[in-house]
Amino acid sequence: xxxxxxxxxxxxxxxxxxxxxxxxxxxxxxxxxxxxxxxxxxxxxxxxxxxxxxxxxxxxxxxxxxxxxxxxxxxxxxxxxxxxxxxxxxxxxxxxxxxxxxxxxxxxxxxxxxxxxxxxxxxxxxxxxxxxxxxxxxxxxxxxxxxxxxxxxxxxxxxxxxxxxxxxxxxxxxxxxxxxxxxxxxxxxxxxxxxxxxxxxxxxxxxxxxxxxxxxxxxxxxxxxxxxxxxxxxxxxxxxxxxxxxxxxxxxxxxxxxxxxxxxxxxxxxxxxxxxxxxxxxxxxxxxxxxx
Amino acid sequence: xxxxxxxxxxxxxxxxxxxxxxxxxxxxxxxxxxxxxxxxxxxxxxxxxxxxxxxxxxxxxxxxxxxxxxxxxxxxxxxxxxxxxxxxxxxxxxxxxxxxxxxxxxxxxxxxxxxxxxxxxxxxxxxxxxxxxxxxxxxxxxxxxxxxxxxxxxxxxxxxxxxxxxxxxxxxxxxxxxxxxxxxxxxxxxxxxxxxxxxxxxxxxxxxxxxxxxxxxxxxxxxxxxxxxxxxxxxxxxxxxxxxxxxxxxxxxxxxxxxxxxxxxxxxxxxxxxxxxxxxxxxxxxxxxxxxxxxxxxxxxxxxxxxxxx
Numbered sequence: 001x002x003x004x005x006x007x008x009x010x011x012x013x014x015x016x017x018x019x020x021x022x023x024x025x026x027x028x029x030x031x032x033x034x035x036x037x038x039x040x041x042x043x044x045x046x047x048x049x050x051x052x053x054x055x056x057x058x059x060x061x062x063x064x065x066x067x068x069x070x071x072x073x074x075x076x077x078x079x080x081x082x083x084x085x086x087x088x089x090x091x092x093x094x095x096x097x098x099x100x101x102x103x104x105x106x107x108x109x110x111x112x113x114x115x116x117x118x119x120x121x122x123x124x125x126x127x128x129x130x131x132x133x134x135x136x137x138x139x140x141x142x143x144x145x146x147x148x149x150x151x152x153x154x155x156x157x158x159x160x161x162x163x164x165x166x167x168x169x170x171x172x173x174x175x176x177x178x179x180x181x182x183x184x185x186x187x188x189x190x191x192x193x194x195x196x197x198x199x200x201x202x203x204x205x206x207x208x209x210x211x212x213x214x215x216x217x218x219x220x221x222x223x224x225x226x227x228x229x230x231x232x233x234x235x236x237x238x239x240x241x242x243x244x245x246x247x248x249x250x251x252x253x254x255x256x257x258x259x260x261x262x263x264x265x266x267x268x269x270x271x272x273x274x275x276x277x278x279x280x281x282x283x284x285x286x287x288x289x290x291x292x
Numbered sequence: 293x294x295x296x297x298x299x300x301x302x303x304x305x306x307x308x309x310x311x312x313x314x315x316x317x318x319x320x321x322x323x324x325x326x327x328x329x330x331x332x333x334x335x336x337x338x339x340x341x342x343x344x345x346x347x348x349x350x351x352x353x354x355x356x357x358x359x360x361x362x363x364x365x366x367x368x369x370x371x372x373x374x375x376x377x378x379x380x381x382x383x384x385x386x387x388x389x390x391x392x393x394x395x396x397x398x399x400x401x402x403x404x405x406x407x408x409x410x411x412x413x414x415x416x417x418x419x420x421x422x423x424x425x426x427x428x429x430x431x432x433x434x435x436x437x438x439x440x441x442x443x444x445x446x447x448x449x450x451x452x453x454x455x456x457x458x459x460x461x462x463x464x465x466x467x468x469x470x471x472x473x474x475x476x477x478x479x480x481x482x483x484x485x486x487x488x489x490x491x492x493x494x495x496x497x498x499x500x501x502x503x504x505x506x507x508x509x510x511x512x513x514x515x516x517x518x519x520x521x522x523x524x525x526x527x528x529x530x531x532x533x534x535x536x537x538x539x540x541x542x543x544x545x546x547x548x549x550x551x552x553x554x555x556x557x558x559x560x561x562x563x564x565x566x567x568x569x570x571x572x573x574x575x576x577x578x579x580x581x582x583x584x585x586x587x588x589x590x591x592x593x594x595x596x597x598x599x600x601x602x
Contacts, residue, residue: 018495025403028396029416032467036423039434046437093327101321102328115331120518120588121581122525124552125338128577131559132341153334160331184313186320214427217527217552221559243429243528250433250532254452260437267430278425 043271047264055265060229060240064258069266071231075144075239076213078232082148083155083212088205090152091159092194095201098160099167100189119157126154127221135222142222144235150218155208162204166197199288206281210274216243242270342581345574349373352568358575362540366558366569373572375579377540381548382583385459385530386523388544392463393519397470398512404471405478406500417472424468432532435461440533453535453547462529466519473518477511478504510598514591521587525580527552551580 058068094115102108130150140146170193178188194201219241232239240248246263253260298306350358353373361374400420404413440457444450450457481504489499505512535547536557549557558573 014495018497021497022407025399029400029403032396033419035464042438090327090330093324097324097328111328114335122584124527124555125581129338129341184317186316216429220556223559246429263433
């Protein structure tokens with residue numbers, strides 16, 4: 001009898017512990033999400049009052065009341081004009097080579113390992129690479145081209161991996177059917193494989209651009225010279241982008257407290273852009289991705 | 293036979309087309325290989341720039357002094373270059389980040405993989421992805437203008453720049469990484485093992501602790517190592533919120549500089565090309581690169597070597 005109650009007690013204890021742990025696991029998970037909510041609420045309450053049409057359409061100024069981020073937005077857009085095509089071209093070509101042409105062997109695994117290692121290199125290091133190669137050796141200074149090329153190399157692994165997955169998901173029978181009709185390898189890739197994997201590639205592309213838009217460190221290392229930059233006219237101009245401006249405004253908030261609010265307002269713009277881009281990526285993935 | 297019906301011009305054109313086609317078939321792989329090789333060139337470029345300028349640096353500053361001196365004042369009259377304060381700052385901020393990221397990340401992974409219903413999982417996972425997608429500069433702003441003031445209520449003599457607040461925020465930033473990689477490892481443990489243990493009368497918690505975690509341990513540890521590598525390489529949060537004090541100290545309420553923050557501070561200031569200070573950037577960058585590379589290789593090794601295949 002006594003043994004039985006002992007067993008019952010032990011059973012109860014174990015169930016209690018299970019329940020307790022379940023709820024503490026849930027609680028800790030919720031902490032992470034709570035921080036996300038706090039972060040967004042805090043940034044919005046601080047910045048929303050400063051975010052109006054004037055802020056988006058006027059130029060940078062030392063006077064916080066008149067400062068606007070037109071030049072910053074133009075800088076970010078021009079940066080993407082460089083990053084987008086360069087990354088897309090290099091990324092898709094690399095992915096096609098690895099998936100369709102390279103024989104599984106030394107060369108293939110070497111390039112593959114190399115790409116996954118590149119993905120783990122800190123972004124400041126890419127900044128140093130850009131500073132040495134693009135800024136100094138190619139004499140591009142801290143221009144949009146230099147920043148864009150540096151950023152392209154940084155986000156390249158994201159596009160390559162996403163494109164590889166998309167290409168791999170194209171079923172073999174489509175390729176074989178194409179060969180059966182007498183198409184060559186390149187024709188098959190161009191007319192069958194690429195169209196079928198396009199949604200996946202585009203999703204990866206958008207995600208890599210959204211990484212590039214938010215990345216700060218490599219651009220700061222390239223050395224954007226002053227706080228007040230004019231609106232850039234060409235790709236060879238010096239420039240500032242959304243994250244860099246947030247960085248400088250946050251640093252200078254020690255001198256002028258309103259700069260912190262400007263930084264918050266710029267963050268809101270940045271977060272909204274990222275939200276739109278990620279929604280587009282999810283939309284494309286759900287809408288166009290075919291399952292075979 | 294069909295060809296006989298065509299004129300000479302058309303035949304020539306057809307032959308040309310065929311030749312072009314054959315040429316394309318040969319040229320395309322070459323072009324694609326060139327593109328693929330750019331990624332290899334990038335790695336070579338990184339290593340070469342770092343090695344070359346680091347070499348320049350060590351011609352002026354003794355190797356031994358760089359790695360053992362705790363005195364770092366690159367812009368002083370009598371500049372000294374000891375990397376230990378930076379390594380110290382990097383390790384301490386990463387440790388603080390790990391204290392936040394590992395417990396919360398691992399428990400989130402356990403909850404999502406073992407306890408959560410499908411509906412909860414579909415709600416929580418996208419939110420985790422949002423957390424992972426927020427740019428680090430935003431976290432930096434958050435650490436400096438929100439977390440530090442709040443921490444000042446608890447620790448009154450906390451500096452406006454300190455290593456504690458960016459450490460915590462960095463940990464929060466890394467939670468999604470630990471959570472998603474560990475969850476992948478745990479959900480790839482086959483269901484039969486789960487069900488077997490449950491059928492023997494174990495509770496969910498016992499199953500998790502004694503079956504799932506041991507089976508997924510390689511993936512879990514690899515996620516921790518990758519998280520450390522991420523924390524070491526993180527730049528903007530520590531640059532903004534941890535300041536640029538180059539003191540060698542273990543006091544987490546004080547400002548410390550990490551290797552990444554040193555690189556940013558020095559390049560955005562005016563370090564003339566060719567000075568010892570300029571070359572010190574690359575020496576620090578090389579050390580940073582070495583640290584993260586080792587971490588990444590360890591993570592790859594662990595997940596390959598100790599993987600339990602079912």
